Amino acid sequence: MKHRFTSPRRRALLLGAAALSVAGVSQAQSADPIKVGVILPMTGPSASTGKQIDAAIKLWMSQSGGKVGGRKVEVLIKDDAGVADTTRRLAQELVVNEKVAALAGFGLTPLALASAPIATQSKTPMVVMAAATSSVTEASPFIVRTSFTLPQASVAIAEWAPKNGIKRTVTLVADYGPGNDAERFFADRFVLNGGQVLEKLRTPLRSPDFAPVLQKVRDAKPDALFVFLPSGQGAQFMKQFGERGLDKAGIRLIGTGDVTDDDQLNDMGDVALGVVTSHHYSAHRNTPANKKFVTEFEAMNKFRPNFMAVGGYDGIRLIFRGLEATKGSGGEALLAAMKGQIIDSPRGSILIDGQSRDIVQDISIRKVERRDGQLWNVEFDTIKQVKDPGKLK
Numbered sequence: 001m002k003h004r005f006t007s008p009r010r011r012a013l014l015l016g017a018a019a020l021s022v023a024g025v026s027q028a029q030s031a032d033p034i035k036v037g038v039i040l041p042m043t044g045p046s047a048s049t050g051k052q053i054d055a056a057i058k059l060w061m062s063q064s065g066g067k068v069g070g071r072k073v074e075v076l077i078k079d080d081a082g083v084a085d086t087t088r089r090l091a092q093e094l095v096v097n098e099k100v101a102a103l104a105g106f107g108l109t110p111l112a113l114a115s116a117p118i119a120t121q122s123k124t125p126m127v128v129m130a131a132a133t134s135s136v137t138e139a140s141p142f143i144v145r146t147s148f149t150l151p152q153a154s155v156a157i158a159e160w161a162p163k164n165g166i167k168r169t170v171t172l173v174a175d176y177g178p179g180n181d182a183e184r185f186f187a188d189r190f191v192l193n194g195g196q197v198l199e200k201l202r203t204p205l206r207s208p209d210f211a212p213v214l215q216k217v218r219d220a221k222p223d224a225l226f227v228f229l230p231s232g233q234g235a236q237f238m239k240q241f242g243e244r245g246l247d248k249a250g251i252r253l254i255g256t257g258d259v260t261d262d263d264q265l266n267d268m269g270d271v272a273l274g275v276v277t278s279h280h281y282s283a284h285r286n287t288p289a290n291k292k293f294v295t296e297f298e299a300m301n302k303f304r305p306n307f308m309a310v311g312g313y314d315g316i317r318l319i320f321r322g323l324e325a326t327k328g329s330g331g332e333a334l335l336a337a338m339k340g341q342i343i344d345s346p347r348g349s350i351l352i353d354g355q356s357r358d359i360v361q362d363i364s365i366r367k368v369e370r371r372d373g374q375l376w377n378v379e380f381d382t383i384k385q386v387k388d389p390g391k392l393k
């Protein structure tokens, strides 16, 4: 007859097996990768933003070994083609199905805004690596930003221009969030400094035609045209600026550095020479940290990093820093751990302001010059640790 009760020896064996399987489960759990969901425009009109950020993340993964505290970090890259409904759907899927510790990417303002409610509802940190309208960080308490803001970049050139012979300007911006910010913050500061804005022109975000607005600029005969166009549109704009002879007509070109984007600058030709812009990153920056970044980035990707790449690189580093502090947890703990971080970036020291969750960084004034046969944004003046002026209003 069989014993109804397990013998002490058998019980010990069973307990041992149970303990083993518990250990096995917890081992499997901690060996599970920590997932980070990155949504980028890898195709469509903003594909260069996706290409740059993707390349920067891959660089960091290879430099860091892709691990936090011995645990693998898996980065899931999803292509939204720059369409907001797709961004929102992908964010939802990454949170619900993949249980990502953080969302990241967001190549344009409308894409970040579309995903913000998902970050809020699921309490998932959302690291904005590209979008740059000031108000983006206010769309969710779970957003932190590692790119820049248009007010941050625009005010610096509005300070520089009137001191350098530019008294009358026309502004030209892409007609959506960051363009509105650039137009307003440039014009307000420029007028405060005694300048005059003759006309405020706008082009649509999608398929802009620069010919009619450039004709208006020619007719208005300003000392300079101030321009903000999103990354990816600079080369086409610059070509038409030259073709329509605005440079020959003595109209100077100034703007935020999006228009002389390092992704396209080298192919723009002589028309870009002398263009003065303000921005937070130039691949030309002559510091050991930047030289190392540019050299390793180019060795891996065969193209020059631009300001989008730096936003992505610092964004993934910020996520790693946060995950180190939380030992791999996402959610509110990760958000808290990312606030107040200081990172030694290729662009210089950056701070994620604990209160606004926005970036504080240096902004430089740069002029396009040819050096060793290549075009670069050569920095010649720097304003230290600029907070987003959009938050001060």
Ligand code: PHB
Pocket: 107, 108, 109, 110, 130, 131, 132, 133, 178, 229, 230, 231, 258
């Ligand atoms: C934006 O949509 O927020 C954006 C995109 C590209 C830029 C700047 C801002 O270069």
